[in-house]
Amino acid sequence: MRTALLLVAWLGLTPAQDSTVVGANESLREVATRVLGDAAAAAELRALNNLSSDTVAEGTRLKLPGQERVLALKALETARTLLAQAKDAPGLPEATARLKAAEEHFRAARYPQASEAANAAGAQVAAPGAPQASAFTVQVHPDAGTTTVTVTRGPPVRVEAEGVTRPVGPGETVSVEKGHPPTVPPSPPAIPRPEQPAEGALLKRRADAQGKLGPVKLVWAAVAGAERYEVEVLRDAQPTPVLAQASTAPELKLPLLPAGRYRWTVRAVGGAGRSERSAPRLFELAPDKLKLEVQKGQWQ
Amino acid sequence: MLLALALTASPLGCDSEDKPEASAPATAPLPAPRAHLRGLKGSVQIKRATADEWSTASDNVPLYENDKVRTEAGAGADLVFAGNGSTVHLGGDSLIGIAETRPRPGRPRTDLTVLRGRIDAEVERPATQSLSVTTPAATIQAGREIVFQ
Structure with missing residues (x-):
């Protein structure tokens, strides 16, 4: 007691x-x-x-302020963090204005109002459905109106034709021919990967009567959908190719070339288009010295 | 006495309302512009819904329903839609029309017809706005889905 x-x-x-x-x-x-x-x-x-x-x-x-100040302070900190993370959110200006109002309420010791405004500011940029601008491109070709739709960002857009609706997300493209439902256009073949000669290889070859060297065989990895390959061979830093040739097989035997440094690229061509060129692969062509052997005898 | 005064004063008070219709030409209210044309580059022409001829577009010109805009190769313009913040960049060698719209409360909607060329569209708030683009082959709808009932 x-x-x-x-x-x-x-x-x-x-x-x-x-x-x-x-x-x-x-x-x-x-x-x-x-x-x-x-x-x-x-x-x-x-x-x-x-x-x-x-x-x-x-x-x-x-x-002194009570627990409501602690809650308001937490709401403000959360809102500040969310706004700092949502750099490009479309609702950011409004959320910033709400946060500013929340801070004013806080300084005036109106803690419940500060909490409410801060929570609203945070929710504006943090909600799953937070507004994100939708950006897309529509190209109408001069033929019969074939339409290509490409979405660059934001939520998917809906492409409807002939009663069929296809959602198109960011990074995707659909093509619609007049009188047909939307289809995903086939993508061009992948970029072939050069394999031989190895990068920077020094190739010694015998010279012919004109001093040209060879043979050199270029080999690259075959890619699906390729109907042929286009090869370009350029000398040193010259912009114009010394050779531009197509091949249906993933290899090409070069004609005889003068000694020097070369770079070559290859790209695949298919029904859906052409791939980008491969990264340049370098090789150097040098004359192979002939080894003369004179047998012993009267000519030695 | 009061009644007599009232009867005497009455015609004067109703003067403005009782004007013969012939003296006040009937003017239909101007429709609200659907968009404005901005950022003109190169040759951009406009054809009003009620006009037969194309004319050179000027910056910030308002666009109404059924107006058409065309650009020559290398030209371009921005269509800024009133009310919902949608922006459509019109590329070169393009032809578009401002279609009729059916706005709904709280759900702004824009209809645009692209007959030729390329547009780059942006809907600022797809959660509450929508942009409907019609081409000869398809209809593209971005933003909030609108269900007709």
């Missing part, structure tokens, strides 16, 4: 958590730092206690 009475007495003597007393020569900013950990919170204390200035007399008991 005595213990219980002491506890009650202690609780009664303990200063209430919702107020504080201004110390000697203590400014409102210092009080804010002491009780709220933030000098800028002096504005809240001023609003909460209806003070007209930051000067308060020693011994003045000031009302």
Whole structure:
């Protein structure tokens, strides 16, 4: 019983958590730092206690914000984080305005309003259905109106023709011929990968009567859908190819070439178009010195 | 007495409303523009729904339903749709028409007909807006799905 009475007495003597007393020569900013950990919170204390200035007399008991301030502070921090992450969100300007309003409410110690505005600002950029601009291209060809639709970003667009609707997502393209449902156009063949000669290989070959060297065989990996391959061979840094030739097989035997450094590329051609050119592959062609052997005898 | 005064004053008070119709020419209210043409580059022409001839378009000219816009090769223009923030860039050698629209409360909708050429469209808020593009071969709808009932 005595213990219980002491506890009650202690609780009664303990200063209430919702107020504080201004110390000697203590400014409102210092009080804010002491009780709220933030000098800028002096504005809240001023609003909460209806003070007209930051000067308060020693011994003045000031009302302190309660749990609602903690909640508002969390809502503000969350909203700030979400807005910082949503750099390109279309709703960002509105969310920013709401966050600004929330901060004003907070400084004026209107914590419930601050929480509400901050939550709304965060929800605007964080919602799963947050507005993201839809961007797409429509190309109507000069023939019978064949239409190609390409979506660059945003939610899928719906392409409808002949009673068939096809969703087209970002990065996708559909083509529609007049009188036909939408179809996904076939993609061109993949880029062939050069295999031989190895990158930077030094190829020594015997020269013919004109001093040209060979043979050299170029080999690359076959790709699906390729009907033929187009090969270009260029000398050193010259922009014009010394050879441009097509091959139905994934290899090409080059005609004799002068000694020098060469680079070559290959691309696949199929019914759905042409691939990009492969990355250039380098090789160097050099004359192979003939080894002369003279047998022993009268001619030695 | 009051009744007499009222009867005397009555014709004066109704003067403006009782004007013969012939003296006030009937003017239909101007339709709201569906879009404005901006960022003109090169030769861009416009043909009003009620006109027979094409004329050179000027910057920020309003576009109404059934107006047509065409560009020559290398030209271009931006169609900024009123009300919903949709923007359509019209490429060169293109021909488009502003189609009739059926706006619904809170669900702005734009119909655009592309007869030739290329457009690059952007719907700012697809969650609440839609842009419907019709071509000779297909109908493309971006943004909120509209279900006709």
